[in-house]
Amino acid sequence: MRNMSRKILMIASLCLSVTACSGSSSAPTTTTPTSTTTSSTTSTTTTTTTTTIPVAPEISSPSETVPVIKTEGRKTAGPCVDVGVVDYCVWGTRPVDKTITNSRSVEFASVIEQGFTSMSDSMETVQMEFESRVIGKFIEATEATDPNAICMQVSIASFQGLPLSTMSYTDKDGTGVRQRITMPVVNALIPGAKHSLKIQKGPACTAHDLSVMVAMSSQYKYPSKYGTLKIDGRKSTGSLWALID
Numbered sequence: 001m002r003n004m005s006r007k008i009l010m011i012a013s014l015c016l017s018v019t020a021c022s023g024s025s026s027a028p029t030t031t032t033p034t035s036t037t038t039s040s041t042t043s044t045t046t047t048t049t050t051t052t053i054p055v056a057p058e059i060s061s062p063s064e065t066v067p068v069i070k071t072e073g074r075k076t077a078g079p080c081v082d083v084g085v086v087d088y089c090v091w092g093t094r095p096v097d098k099t100i101t102n103s104r105s106v107e108f109a110s111v112i113e114q115g116f117t118s119m120s121d122s123m124e125t126v127q128m129e130f131e132s133r134v135i136g137k138f139i140e141a142t143e144a145t146d147p148n149a150i151c152m153q154v155s156i157a158s159f160q161g162l163p164l165s166t167m168s169y170t171d172k173d174g175t176g177v178r179q180r181i182t183m184p185v186v187n188a189l190i191p192g193a194k195h196s197l198k199i200q201k202g203p204a205c206t207a208h209d210l211s212v213m214v215a216m217s218s219q220y221k222y223p224s225k226y227g228t229l230k231i232d233g234r235k236s237t238g239s240l241w242a243l244i245d
Helices: 002-024
Strands: 086-088 103-107 111-117 122-131 137-142 153-160 162-171 180-186 194-201 211-215 229-231 234-236 242-245
Touching: 086 234, 122 153, 137 180, 162 180
Parallel strands: none
Antiparallel strands: 086 242, 103 211, 111 194, 111 229, 122 180, 122 211, 122 242, 137 162, 153 162, 153 194, 229 234
């Protein structure tokens, strides 16, 4: 009986313990997940590119200082009197009875070359005097002219020696004459730049005499700093009679 009471008491105690444990349990916790929504806004930027096509600058002649070559008091003669502004003009007076004057006759074997500084952007003619005991009147050569029939060539060249334009001549009759001729040598020039006038014998007149006039007086000569004279490759102190316009 005592054992039965003890068992009942133990069972009752056990039940109380279970109930106490159940009462002390905390209420279930419900966790609600938090959803974070990120809104991303995409901004589209339109860029307009303007392409400017460059305009080519105007092409102009090299800037050069045009010298004042015709100084006050310089003497002139022949076609150079009151000629105005030209690219080159030297002309004196011929000796009379071999009297020494401002100029002399010069015979050249192959080539004569006069340097000059241009005063304008173009030229059209070259005027000169020639004299020979056997060469007759100069006649302009044509495309049909035999190259071996060329007696004389006149050309304009750059300061570096590059030919810019050339005129060729044959001779007529074979009778020596003194002649003044105007040769159409058309060419573009650079104002203030140095050029050269070149006279050269052709195959037909290599063995013939040919003379030009050269000014020797300082009052008639071309200023050497603007151009000098060469006769058959040798430098001369004179200046070639010529009008370049």
